[in-house]
Amino acid sequence: MVRRCQNPWHPPLWCLSDSPMPRPIHATIHTGALRHNLQRLRAAAPGARLWAIVKANAYGHGIERAFDGLRGADGFALLDLAEAERVRTLGWRGPILLLEGVFEPRDLELCSRLNLWHTIHREAQIDWLAAHKTQQPQRVFLKLNSGMNRLGFAPERYRSAYARLAALPQVDEIAHMTHFSDADSGKGIAAQWAAFQRATDGLPGERSLCNSAATLRHAQDEAVRGDWVRPGIAAYGSAPDSPEHDAAHWGLRPAMTLAARLLAVNQLSVGDSVGYGSTFVAEAPMRVGVVACGYADGYPRHAPTGTPVLVHGVRTRTVGRVSMDMLAVDLAPLPQAQPGSLATLWGVAEGGAVLPIDEVAQAAGTIGYELMCALAPRVPVSVAE
Secondary structure (H helix, E strand, C coil), X not given: CCCEXXXXXXXXXXXXXXXXXXXXXXXXXXHHHHHHHHHHHHHHCCCCEEEEXXXXXXXXXXXXXXXXXXXXXXXXXXXXXXXXXXXXXXXXXXXXXXCCCCCCCXXXXXXXXXXXXXXXXXXXHHHHHHHCCCCCCEEEEEEECCCCXXXXXXXXXXXXXXXXXXXXXXXXXXXXXXXXXXXXXXXXXXXXXXXXXXXXXXXXXXXXXXXXXXXXXXXXXXXXXXXXXXXXXXXXXXXXXCCCCCHHHHCCCCCEEEEEEEEEEEEECCCCEECHHHCEECCCCEEEEEECCCHHHCCCCCXXXXXXXXXXXXXXXXECCCCCCCEEEECCCCCCCCCCCEEEEEEECHHHCEECHHHHHHHCCCCHHHXXXXXXXXXXEXXXX
């Protein structure tokens, strides 16, 4: 069940008054932010249709929770058949694309039943299609390995793969796809774009090239943006080229907030340490708050002292090592903080202050994608506008 909350900061149970909450930690999915981010991405790629990428359970946000915010997309793209079934169960009747295609021949039966589009990136998938008995030809996206060297046909094999597919009665339309490896950096897309142009020159069919970074940085070029763009992380409010640019630079809003309350406040003297390994030692008297969030909730264990956090919307820092169920924060900027005070680990805080997930990720030596996807099942989640 998707639980909605008009005011997720309402004490003491975060609007979950009909169910017990053993720990004061909570995540909120902001559907209004999802809608806003889709509009921003459409503006960056005018005229292109847009896939909402909901792989990895909508980047940790939950497909069911994110659906209302993403249903303005032209299609949903994901990885596995179970996710596709969930999207169909929610009432979506438009295109659904399997980004990695089918994994075995029997998957094609469900593609026929659910009317799924699917990616072709190796010869075996063409063999399976050729043997598949169906009354309804299927829509496929033929993938070119233009330099990412993950999935896709090498440029010298691409046209023969296209010819095989075009000859099959099981195949309806064939679209062309590739994935840019460096759209988020100075290296850019020129070499891969040239490889794609050469491989697809003269072949009919729609084109899909742009991920989040390419959509925001390169899709002003009509040829590059093609017919379909595939923004993933940007739809959820994270900058695809962080730290060069932050989400605010691209006009994106965070779609997930993770917040918890202080369980305790400790007064430290000079020389007192905090947490396992005593890695943080107080150099002056200070107050430290203990937050009900740890690595078992999805917060990065390797986040060092100094990782940003907001308490009552005021920026401060973590101190010491992150534990399984708790972390500590410096309360020097917050003399009024007490047990029960609200700490925002990322997202939107009280009063509207924002702590970008990318900033937390950068401090921890990782990326916002990982933090979103790592949100633990034990964390209660609600949906708010």
